Amino acid sequence: MLELNQLRNNREGIVKSLNKRRFAQAKELIDQIIQLDDDRKSTQSKNDELLAESNQISKQIGALMKEGKKEEAEKIKIRSAALKAESKVLSESLVSIEEELKQILYKIPNTPNDSVPDGATSEDNEVVYEHGSTPQLAPDAVPHWDLIKKYDIIDFDLGNKVTGAGFPFYKGKGARLQRALVNFFLDEAIKAGYVEVQPPIMINEESGYGTGQLPDKDGQMYHVTEENYFLIPTAEVPITNMYRDVILESKELPVKHVGFTPCFRREAGSWGAHVRGLNRLHQFDKVELVQIHHPDNSYKALKEMCEYVQGLLEKLGLQYRVLNLCGGDLGFTAAQTFDMEVFSAAQQKWLEVSSVSNFETFQANRLKLRYRGEDKKMHLLHTLNGSALALPRIVASILENNQTPDGIKMPEVIVPYTGFDMIS
């Protein structure tokens, strides 16, 4: 959620910035917001005056009652009743103005950072870095959905039977490979100074609003209606919400957490022929990084997180590239996002395996996540997060890129974790 002050003071700049993400209604919505906020202020002022008078009268009544002047007290009670009726009207309208204001604020996405490239679709994302070269595979190399059948390590049919599409079983060395990668990712993050957390994988509605999944992505999360809980689409949600309604001391910054969780996504409307095998699932595992920073440091942290994720990909020996997402492809809550894509040699296609974002104050504003500045005043913090890494597509590219006539060779760094160096 953008800050009201910013909308008032930097209206033109924000409209221009939102233009970069092709958000056409910016001007109109901001005008509505400013109008509503003006209404809110004047309504509150009037109401406060009424309440102030009412409080005065109540005190007088108290004093009169004490002195035993019942008659006089009764007399001014009449005035008090009138004030109360008037104030009730104003209070109700204040509540509805605030609600309307909030609803409009919820509709406005975050403003892209200046270094976000202009552009409308994923076609316009800027490739800022490339690493590695495409492995030379044998002519009979096959995509991972064939490999997992051949070696019987991941079973979609079983998942279909037991749950439904997009909920595969990992079996034998497939399960061990996945667990090995999770442990490798967690250990690396801990070495890099992240504090591990194991969060709940269901969240309440408030948390959904806190990080911005609600109301924007309502319908993309699995909803447990009995309790009004949601299955998390990413560990970002519970981990960042640890800091909802929190005031941090400067000396507590930065906050760095890593968490491993399954992630659940309904992916409503996004299914198609191009998402075979592990490319898109309803349930998948992910190790997620979350950082909270002083506003001055967040972009430096964003850079460091990207470099950290790149380091993981390099250790796994995967060819990858880094994209600076263009305005039109940016997620609702992000001010800037770098996507890491690995090249899947058998599919001849780039697969997104990590998304590292700075949300600036967008989430913090909803979360009320603040720190006390040098000026002794409260300020919003910056939140960031990134996948490090999402498992299925990493597994897919390891399987595809490392296939040999004798089996699938494991990257060296994870052999201590898997306990085997070959799936055959």
Place this chain on the structure above:
RNA sequence: AGAGGAGUGGCAGAGCGGUCGAAUGCACUGGUCUUGAAAACCAGCGUACCGCGAGGUACCGGGGGUUCGAAUCCCUCCUCCUCUGCCA
């Protein structure tokens, strides 16, 4: 899940219909004293909104109600504790 008890400022803990945004202690910040520190003493010490300011308004787990007036009474939800039941 049932019965009982409880939720107050960073923490502990008073208040149980008016003068309470809330005693007191601890913690914290500034000052005095001291070579320095400790101790002692003095002062300060929640958040949000409105207002140029003086100041005003709201908030005592959340929401609603009674009342001229609610931290205090009533309803409801949530959380925690104790006992009983169930169970990884």
